[in-house]
Amino acid sequence: MKEESDNNHKKSSRRNFLKKSLVAGAGVVATGGLVEAYLDTRAAETGDKVKVLTTDGKIVEVDKAHIKYPRVSREESREGIPGKKFVMVIDLARCKNARACVEKCQEGHYLPKSQEFMKVYLLQDNDYTAPYWFPKPCYHCDNPLCVSVCPVGATYKRSDGIVLIDTDRCIGCKFCITGCPYSTRVFAWRHYEEYDEDTQPYSPEASSPGVEGTVSKCDFCPDLIRVGKLPYCVSSCPMGVIYFGDLDEDVVTNGTETYQFSKLIRDRAGFRYLEVLGTRPSVYYLPPVERQFPVDRGFDGLDEEVKKRYESTPYAKKQRR
Amino acid sequence: MANEKELALLKEFAPQIEHTNLIQAVWMFFLAAVVGLGFYALYVQIAEGHEVTGMRDNVVWGIYIVNFIFFMGVSYAGALISGTLHLFRAEWRKPINRIAEYITIIALLIGPCYILLCIGRLDRLQYLVLYGRIQSPITWDVIAISTDLFGCFIFLYLAVLRDIAAIRDFQAIRIPKWKRKLYTWLALGYTGTTEQRERLHRATDVMAAMVIAIAVIVYSVLAWIFSVTLQPGWHSTIFGPYFVIAAVFSGCGVMIVVMWLFRKLYHLEKYITRKHFVNVGVLMLILAALFGYFTFSDYLTKWYGSERNDELLISLLFDEYYWLFILSNYVGVLLPMVVVGIKRLRTINNITISAVIVVLALWVNRYLIVVPTLESPYLPIQDSRPEWLFYSSTWVEWALTAAGIAFFALAFTIASKFIPIINVSEMADSSTLEDEEILT
Numbered sequence: 226m227k228e229e230s231d232n233n234h235k236k237s238s239r240r241n242f243l244k245k246s247l248v249a250g251a252g253v254v255a256t257g258g259l260v261e262a263y264l265d266t267r268a269a270e271t272g273d274k275v276k277v278l279t280t281d282g283k284i285v286e287v288d289k290a291h292i293k294y295p296r297v298s299r300e301e302s303r304e305g306i307p308g309k310k311f312v313m314v315i316d317l318a319r320c321k322n323a324r325a326c327v328e329k330c331q332e333g334h335y336l337p338k339s340q341e342f343m344k345v346y347l348l349q350d351n352d353y354t355a356p357y358w359f360p361k362p363c364y365h366c367d368n369p370l371c372v373s374v375c376p377v378g379a380t381y382k383r384s385d386g387i388v389l390i391d392t393d394r395c396i397g398c399k400f401c402i403t404g405c406p407y408s409t410r411v412f413a414w415r416h417y418e419e420y421d422e423d424t425q426p427y428s429p430e431a432s433s434p435g436v437e438g439t440v441s442k443c444d445f446c447p448d449l450i451r452v453g454k455l456p457y458c459v460s461s462c463p464m465g466v467i468y469f470g471d472l473d474e475d476v477v478t479n480g481t482e483t484y485q486f487s488k489l490i491r492d493r494a495g496f497r498y499l500e501v502l503g504t505r506p507s508v509y510y511l512p513p514v515e516r517q518f519p520v521d522r523g524f525d526g527l528d529e530e531v532k533k534r535y536e537s538t539p540y541a542k543k544q545r546r
Numbered sequence: 547m548a549n550e551k552e553l554a555l556l557k558e559f560a561p562q563i564e565h566t567n568l569i570q571a572v573w574m575f576f577l578a579a580v581v582g583l584g585f586y587a588l589y590v591q592i593a594e595g596h597e598v599t600g601m602r603d604n605v606v607w608g609i610y611i612v613n614f615i616f617f618m619g620v621s622y623a624g625a626l627i628s629g630t631l632h633l634f635r636a637e638w639r640k641p642i643n644r645i646a647e648y649i650t651i652i653a654l655l656i657g658p659c660y661i662l663l664c665i666g667r668l669d670r671l672q673y674l675v676l677y678g679r680i681q682s683p684i685t686w687d688v689i690a691i692s693t694d695l696f697g698c699f700i701f702l703y704l705a706v707l708r709d710i711a712a713i714r715d716f717q718a719i720r721i722p723k724w725k726r727k728l729y730t731w732l733a734l735g736y737t738g739t740t741e742q743r744e745r746l747h748r749a750t751d752v753m754a755a756m757v758i759a760i761a762v763i764v765y766s767v768l769a770w771i772f773s774v775t776l777q778p779g780w781h782s783t784i785f786g787p788y789f790v791i792a793a794v795f796s797g798c799g800v801m802i803v804v805m806w807l808f809r810k811l812y813h814l815e816k817y818i819t820r821k822h823f824v825n826v827g828v829l830m831l832i833l834a835a836l837f838g839y840f841t842f843s844d845y846l847t848k849w850y851g852s853e854r855n856d857e858l859l860i861s862l863l864f865d866e867y868y869w870l871f872i873l874s875n876y877v878g879v880l881l882p883m884v885v886v887g888i889k890r891l892r893t894i895n896n897i898t899i900s901a902v903i904v905v906l907a908l909w910v911n912r913y914l915i916v917v918p919t920l921e922s923p924y925l926p927i928q929d930s931r932p933e934w935l936f937y938s939s940t941w942v943e944w945a946l947t948a949a950g951i952a953f954f955a956l957a958f959t960i961a962s963k964f965i966p967i968i969n970v971s972e973m974a975d976s977s978t979l980e981d982e983e984i985l986t
Contacts, residue, residue, distance in 0.1 A: 376684035397666020399606040415595030438666025
């Protein structure tokens with residue numbers, strides 16, 4: 226079972242979000258007739274109670290340790306969550322490269338340290354424009370080239386907008402990696418010990434790690450979404466940089482703040498990265514204006530190894546001079 | 547029945563078919579050892595994962611795919627030289643068309659192996675058929691290459707049929723019984739009746755035309771694997787024809803090198819003359835001009851329009867890869883034009899040296915198409931291990947590359963010991979008057 230790391234004040238707003246947008250379609254943790262399916266009472270109680278909504282509309286309290294997230298079948302995981310169209314908004318004004326999203330994502334997906342689904346770039350468009358930190362998940366494009374080029378249908382686009390990979394199907398030809406113009410996909414160059422940690426049966430939707438010789442990437446955490454939680458990167462960010470929500474219901478939240486998506490994009494001049502490529506991403510950015518931190522704060526507290534990765538950026542080169 | 551001229555010619559080639567001398571045995575053993583090393587490297591790659599290669603998340607395709615494009619291109623030599631010249635009834639092709647056909651089929655056996663080396667899960671290869679999606683250029687490639695292999699195999703078989711029948715009928719040849727049985731079986735009862743000859747001729751005509759068309763399709767599909775993506779260096783409309791031209795160009799180069807080697811080794815000076823080197827050389831010159839033109843057009847538009855990512859790619863090519871770029875796109879284009887273009891320089895050895903350079907240059911050209919592009923994606927390579935920034939191939943990749951070349955040579959040696967390296971039957975068809983046309 227996955228660890229839930231959020232503190233209490235976040236939880237209440239997340240539950241609001243859950244009620245507002247996700248309950249209707251998602252297979253939410255249920256009691257009553259479905260107790261066996263979603264509750265595992267063998268685990269030791271933590272005493273930490275969580276309120277959950279049953280299928281007949283009642284709210285009941287269960288122990289946190291007892292919740293078992295349902296694994297979705299392969300067929301179901303190809304369909305997507307009905308009535309949803311997921312969208313992500315990343316506020317560049319707030320990002321200071323705290324890297325909580327990167328690390329929590331790695332942990333949640335059982336990734337080794339050498340693989341990231343979420344990456345943070347230090348971009349500077351030209352010498353005179355300001356540098357900014359740029360978190361980059363998979364864009365879950367509406368016109369995904371990676372899906373078009375896959376010879377075996379291992380990667381596919383779902384009705385809820387998510388682009389998933391079935392690592393049981395993937396033959397590892399890497400064509401999707403070259404097809405993606407955003408360098409989003411990673412390949413398992415060998416077997417990593419971390420992969421063994423996930424012992425539950427495989428489902429493309431679960432945060433299962435990759436398999437040696439196959440491709441994997443950011444999946445928008447559909448297993449968490451199904452149970453009304455936010456993706457790891459969203460819930461872990463200390464700055465609330467990343468918002469996640471539903472385009473159809475026009476709402477996004479970062480766990481503490483909830484916005485009307487269309488208004489947020491309109492008011493803050495949201496944009497999609499490299500719109501010119503015609504891939505139609507599901508991830509929007511808010512421009513890095515009126516920033517809360519100087520860009521250099523992003524280097525604070527970084528591991529030497531991580532710091533080195535930014536050494537060849539134009540900004541870092543200029544600083545050294 | 548085989549005619550007298552055929553038998554006389556066969557007699558000359560009989561020693562190659564009858565026995566293998568010590569030098570040849572050592573040579574074949576050496577080649578087999580290199581292929582063996584390749585198998586060991588393959589074992590290492592499968593056992594330890596693709597991590598043993600130089601490929602990483604940015605440069606996901608390395609010299610394997612370069613070898614794939616290269617060998618597929620080389621295989622085009624036969625389709626063009628044998629097919630086209632057959633259709634145009636160019637008499638001078640007769641002593642060299644067997645070499646061309648062998649190149650085609652052997653290179654075509656090697657090429658696809660390299661794309662398999664790029665695949666992470668070979669145990670799931672059957673999914674390409676079970677779950678194949680026609681939208682994917684890889685599926686196009688699977689269909690195209692298997693069609694090509696099938697078509698080329700039929701074409702080659704038709705081309706060797708008469709020689710097989712001739713060997714079967716050649717009583718004086720000292721070969722083991724099983725071998726004679728094999729020839730009898732492979733000859734399919736061909737005895738050279740007028741009807742058989744006519745049918746064979748018609749079938750060869752049809753297959754020659756088909757093989758040319760299929761080869762164009764195969765090579766275009768191969769190019770589209772790259773050009774349908776959005777990668778700055780690949781997303782180019784010119785890639786289809788560009789790859790086709792580059793393929794024939796490299797094929798001509800390999801053709802000349804192989805001609806030179808067999809001429810020396812099997813003492814074929816009588817059959818493969820300066821005329822053949824010059825004629826294939828002229829083909830190479832024309833293709834060099836076309837290839838240079840395509841290369842220039844492609845890079846000119848990239849450089850002149852200077853979209854940011856094209857600019858990055860060009861600066862990478864002229865910085866990190868400067869000498870390789872000069873070798874592949876200047877030396878490789880200009881040298882054959884000078885050597886073949888100036889009559890005084892047009893000697894067998896000079897043409898062969900320029901062909902060697904052409905072959906090298908075209909391998910490098912494919913490397914420069916694949917690797918630097920992957921090293922300069924839209925989003926700069928950051929937040930990644932510094933050692934992952936640039937690609938550098940490992941011993942595993944080089945061992946498998948060497949194994950491919952060794953297999954090419956080995957298969958050629960074996961093939962030449964099974965069926966004469968010169969098309970005996972076609973040579974026998976021509977009169978003495980035509981002989982002059984063929985050889986001088």
